[in-house]
Amino acid sequence: MVRAMQGRGNNKPAVKEGxxxxxxxxxxxxxxxxxxxxxxxxxxTVSRALNDHRHISDEMKDRVRRAAVELGYVVNAGARTLRQxxxxxxxxxxxxxxxxxxxxxTKVLAARCEQxxxxxxxxxxxxxxEVELKxxxxxxxxxxxxxxxxxxxxxxxxxxxxxxxMSVVQISRSHPAIAAPAVAIDGVRGVANAVQHLADLGxxxxxxxxxxxxRSTGRARGIGFTSTMERLGLxxxxxxxxxxxxxxxxxxxxxxSLIRSEVPPTAIVYGTADLTEGGIESLQRENxxxxxxxxxxxxxxxxxxxxxxxxxxxxxxxxxxxxxxAISMLLRQIQAREEGRxxxxxxxxxxxxYLILRGSTTPPRVR
Amino acid sequence: MVRAMQGRGNNKPAVKEGxxxxxxxxxxxxxxxxxxxxxxxxxxTVSRALNDHRHISDEMKDRVRRAAVELGYVVNAGARTLRQxxxxxxxxxxxxxxxxxxxxxTKVLAARCEQxxxxxxxxxxxxxxEVELKxxxxxxxxxxxxxxxxxxxxxxxxxxxxxxxMSVVQISRSHPAIAAPAVAIDGVRGVANAVQHLADLGxxxxxxxxxxxxRSTGRARGIGFTSTMERLGLxxxxxxxxxxxxxxxxxxxxxxSLIRSEVPPTAIVYGTADLTEGGIESLQRENxxxxxxxxxxxxxxxxxxxxxxxxxxxxxxxxxxxxxxAISMLLRQIQAREEGRxxxxxxxxxxxxYLILRGSTTPPRVR
DNA sequence: ATGAAAGCGCTAACAT
DNA sequence: ATGTTAGCGCTTTCAT
Numbered sequence: 001m002v003r004a005m006q007g008r009g010n011n012k013p014a015v016k017e018g019x020x021x022x023x024x025x026x027x028x029x030x031x032x033x034x035x036x037x038x039x040x041x042x043x044x045t046v047s048r049a050l051n052d053h054r055h056i057s058d059e060m061k062d063r064v065r066r067a068a069v070e071l072g073y074v075v076n077a078g079a080r081t082l083r084q085x086x087x088x089x090x091x092x093x094x095x096x097x098x099x100x101x102x103x104x105x106t107k108v109l110a111a112r113c114e115q116x117x118x119x120x121x122x123x124x125x126x127x128x129x130e131v132e133l134k135x136x137x138x139x140x141x142x143x144x145x146x147x148x149x150x151x152x153x154x155x156x157x158x159x160x161x162x163x164x165x166m167s168v169v170q171i172s173r174s175h176p177a178i179a180a181p182a183v184a185i186d187g188v189r190g191v192a193n194a195v196q197h198l199a200d201l202g203x204x205x206x207x208x209x210x211x212x213x214x215r216s217t218g219r220a221r222g223i224g225f226t227s228t229m230e231r232l233g234l235x236x237x238x239x240x241x242x243x244x245x246x247x248x249x250x251x252x253x254x255x256x257s258l259i260r261s262e263v264p265p266t267a268i269v270y271g272t273a274d275l276t277e278g279g280i281e282s283l284q285r286e287n288x289x290x291x292x293x294x295x296x297x298x299x300x301x302x303x304x305x306x307x308x309x310x311x312x313x314x315x316x317x318x319x320x321x322x323x324x325x326a327i328s329m330l331l332r333q334i335q336a337r338e339e340g341r342x343x344x345x346x347x348x349x350x351x352x353x354y355l356i357l358r359g360s361t362t363p364p365r366v367r
Numbered sequence: 368m369v370r371a372m373q374g375r376g377n378n379k380p381a382v383k384e385g386x387x388x389x390x391x392x393x394x395x396x397x398x399x400x401x402x403x404x405x406x407x408x409x410x411x412t413v414s415r416a417l418n419d420h421r422h423i424s425d426e427m428k429d430r431v432r433r434a435a436v437e438l439g440y441v442v443n444a445g446a447r448t449l450r451q452x453x454x455x456x457x458x459x460x461x462x463x464x465x466x467x468x469x470x471x472x473t474k475v476l477a478a479r480c481e482q483x484x485x486x487x488x489x490x491x492x493x494x495x496x497e498v499e500l501k502x503x504x505x506x507x508x509x510x511x512x513x514x515x516x517x518x519x520x521x522x523x524x525x526x527x528x529x530x531x532x533m534s535v536v537q538i539s540r541s542h543p544a545i546a547a548p549a550v551a552i553d554g555v556r557g558v559a560n561a562v563q564h565l566a567d568l569g570x571x572x573x574x575x576x577x578x579x580x581x582r583s584t585g586r587a588r589g590i591g592f593t594s595t596m597e598r599l600g601l602x603x604x605x606x607x608x609x610x611x612x613x614x615x616x617x618x619x620x621x622x623x624s625l626i627r628s629e630v631p632p633t634a635i636v637y638g639t640a641d642l643t644e645g646g647i648e649s650l651q652r653e654n655x656x657x658x659x660x661x662x663x664x665x666x667x668x669x670x671x672x673x674x675x676x677x678x679x680x681x682x683x684x685x686x687x688x689x690x691x692x693a694i695s696m697l698l699r700q701i702q703a704r705e706e707g708r709x710x711x712x713x714x715x716x717x718x719x720x721y722l723i724l725r726g727s728t729t730p731p732r733v734r
Numbered sequence: 735a736t737g738a739a740a741g742c743g744c745t746a747a748c749a750t
Numbered sequence: 751a752t753g754t755t756a757g758c759g760c761t762t763t764c765a766t
Binding site: 043082 | 758759760761762
Binding site for chain 3: 396398399400410411414415418442443445446447448449450451
């Protein structure tokens with residue numbers, strides 16, 4: 001701990017160093033210079049040896065590697081990046097990780113990133129545009145190689161501008177201000193299929209509980225509902241169309257209000273997995289017999305859904321596939337940029353949802 | 368794209384640059400030097416202005432900031448780190464993000480990291496020690512400030528050694544080779560409480576389905592079961608103690624095998640949420656009436672569990688609290704290290720689980 | 735096969 | 751209040 005100030009012109013502040021003196025035996029980080037000194041060679045030789053350069057003798061490589069282990073040397077990725085301008089960092093920006101949708105994506109992306117030698121920086125926005133901006137700034141500052149983002153409803157202009165300098169792919173949702181391709185699941189089709197199925201069974205008064213149209217997903221699913229109702233010539237009572245926050249609570253409240261309304265629907269279609277969860281909770285509380293009293297089609301298919309009695313029919317989403325598609329697009333984009341190619345235009349992709357029938361739908365009782 | 372080789376002694380490889388020429392208007396990253404040149408001042412003035420240094424005139428600060436925006440300047444965090452040795456990166460190493468347990472932790476940690484100005488690097492090991500090592504190496508190379516880790520069952524010596532040079536906190540599980548404090552939930556007590564509760568109701572033949580003892584959690588919960596059975600003087604039939612992988616499939620299979628056995632148990636206690644999920648699935652398939660035919664106590668409390676009919680009693684875990692505790696410990700550890708303090712000894716912490724009764728337990732039918 | 739030296743972008747002494 | 755200079759750890763010419 002006691003150390004005389006050195007008179008030499010070093011500008012190293014005379015503070016911390018963990019324990020002991022200069023020897024990088026343990027504690028402070030050893031550098032290639034330390035190895036070079038220990039071996040009496042130049043630090044460039046050390047660098048070359050560690051990078052398995054062709055013109056370094058096997059013996060030297062061996063000595064260097066041994067010394068590196070000895071000194072506990074670990075390359076400083078930051079310093080390397082400064083030279084090579086390439087830092088193997090990918091940002092994943094999602095609203096929430098409790099949501100089935102985003103967890104599955106996260107899992108797939110993490111696996112792919114690891115495989116491709118990237119670190120995954122997880123950013124959770126809670127759908128707050130300010131938080132989103134902060135994350136994008138950090139990512140940009142650390143020169144992240146790319147970003148996969150589920151944009152918040154109201155992306156700030158600054159956020160979009162920062163992104164314009166980076167390789168980006170949007171997933172699940174897409175925002176017009178972000179000039180990046182998007183991978184999404186066709187929400188129009190998802191809800192349309194559900195409505196069609198119910199209509200086929202004879203339902204005419206169908207309720208919808210979805211999220212607000214400020215998210216691209218909410219908008220699409222809402223359109224899926226209204227347009228299909230119209231196309232099939234079914235009455236479109238505004239009271240039957242409920243759009244709110246995508247929370248379990250809202251799903252519960254909206255469901256309760258629908259089934260207690262003057263003329264309740266004979267079927268309800270949900271617009272997200274959380275809303276479905278809230279809906280199921282409400283139906284159980286209100287003792288609604290599904291599908292006898294009410295037919296139900298959920299959205300999304302978390303693994304527990306099949307444990308519910310009765311089985312809930314639902315809109316299945318190809319989550320893993322969309323994540324795979326997104327990361328492939330991103331990696332291609334990155335590669336193009338690294339090779340100086342002018343980033344081929346990537347068109348957005350929309351995957352098809354599919355209906356999973358589990359018995360929560362049946363023809364309406366009366367009519 | 369066409370660009371003549373420049374004769375000057377610059378060692379810049381004559382490749383990429385996106386589009387156009389040197390001006391950092393857009394595309395390539397502007398540096399403080401670019402700003403300095405544009406303004407005809409020195410780059411250190413620019414640096415100081417951007418960092419709001421005291422001795423820079425307000426007018427200069429203003430000009431610099433304006434130019435920075437103009438040129439799309441974003442500080443290079445890597446370069447800064449090289450000087451300041453402090454890179455605001457925290458690694459989170461978990462086996463899986465599909466698991467309720469780890470998602471909740473991830474959410475809490477992400478929030479705290481954001482708040483404290485750290486980026487969160489998410490590393491998923493799939494309980495593979497090699498993968499874990501790779502992640503730790505990357506983290507160490509990028510000089511991550513700290514790590515929160517759910518260690519794999521068989522941590523490699525190299526992994527443990529790398530960690531010894533970093534600020535680390537273990538969470539959920541703990542591994543003896545890792546010299547870092549751990550925050551966990553008392554698994555012995557969790558299962559013991561469940562068994563005690565069932566014994567109080569009069570059960571004597573109780574089955575246990577948990578994970579193998581190679582994870583610290585599995586070991587503790589197993590001990591919680593056997594020791595409590597012994598303490599209460601209940602018969603401990605080896606056939607009633609099932610330990611395997613923590614998968615839904617195993618939970619299903621083990622449950623099916625238990626209820627089909629010669630002398631089936633009158634109650635089953637589970638050791639993880641996934642096993643509980645598999646168990647419920649099996650019980651539904653086999654048409655076992657819970658709690659009439661069989662009492663059940665689950666482990667963990669994912670939000671959907673209360674939707675199951677009948678309500679499943681379960682061991683509640685203070686997941687968010689344990690994550691909070693872990694991140695606080697880590698931040699304190701980091702601060703101590705940064706201030707050169709010798710890292711006060713942090714003792715491990717064990718939180719108490721609590722029983723949530725929902726009606727899946729009742730006195731045994733016969734006796 | 736190895737060494738010397740430059741420089742990536744930034745901050746911080748140390749001058750003025 | 752601003753400029754000059756050194757140096758963080760590394761890779762990479764350019765010499766030898």
